[in-house]
Amino acid sequence: MNCPKCDGILNQIKYEGIEIDRCSNCSGVWLDTGEIGHIIKTVEEKFTEEFVQETIASSFAGIPTEERENKAPCPKCGKAMGVVNYNYSSGIVIDKCNEHGIWFDTEELEKVQAHKEEWKIKANNESHKWSKMIQ
Numbered sequence: 001m002n003c004p005k006c007d008g009i010l011n012q013i014k015y016e017g018i019e020i021d022r023c024s025n026c027s028g029v030w031l032d033t034g035e036i037g038h039i040i041k042t043v044e045e046k047f048t049e050e051f052v053q054e055t056i057a058s059s060f061a062g063i064p065t066e067e068r069e070n071k072a073p074c075p076k077c078g079k080a081m082g083v084v085n086y087n088y089s090s091g092i093v094i095d096k097c098n099e100h101g102i103w104f105d106t107e108e109l110e111k112v113q114a115h116k117e118e119w120k121i122k123a124n125n126e127s128h129k130w131s132k133m134i135q
Contacts, residue, residue, distance in 0.1 A: 003028055004072035004081070004095070004103055016042040021075075029109045030075055032101040039109070040116050047114045055111045056118055061089040076100040090115045 001010040001021060008025030015022075016039045021030040031039070063083050071080040074097035081095040081103060092111045095103040104112070 001030065001075040004030075004075050005105065010075060015039070016044050027106045029104040030101060031104070031109070033099075036102055036112075039113065043117065045110065045113060047110065047117075051110070052114045052118050055090075055092075055114045058091045059089055059115075060091040061085065063093055067093045071095070072103060074100050075103070086112050087115065087119075 002008070003010055003023040003026060005028055006023065006026045008023040010021035010030055011024055012019045013022050014020075015029075018035055018038055020035060020039075022028070063085050067083045071083065072095045073079065074081050077097065077100060079097065079099075081097045084094055084096050086092040086094055090112070092108050092115060094105075094108055094112070097103075
């Protein structure tokens with residue numbers, strides 16, 4: 001398969017225990033349907049605190065106009081992929097083919113993981129406060 005962003009070659013690599021496709025030029029990543037669920041549940045990759053804080057600090061809602069207007073083609077079917085702000089307000093805008101999978105530009109997969117892991121920690125730390133409010 002070819003990269004939907006730079007037309008480089010997508011090579012299979014092992015990541016978080018599964019085979020994914022990474023571009024040899026731009027380092028973008030293609031995940032087939034269902035693979036993101038496995039990666040999010042697996043916590044093998046470690047991220048620096050600085051990377052995590054930069055990811056959280058760059059959160060925003062919505063999708064930039066440039067992203068909406070320049071839709072990348074799915075590397076499997078060639079149809080224009082939709083654009084999604086991961087978790088609605090993470091600021092990590094990913095490209096999604098509803099039939100085949102998700103495209104992550106350079107470091108977006110890692111940012112999704114860092115975002116998910118950080119909010120899971122925060123939720124666990126705050127859950128005792130929520131339970132008291134409900135009682």
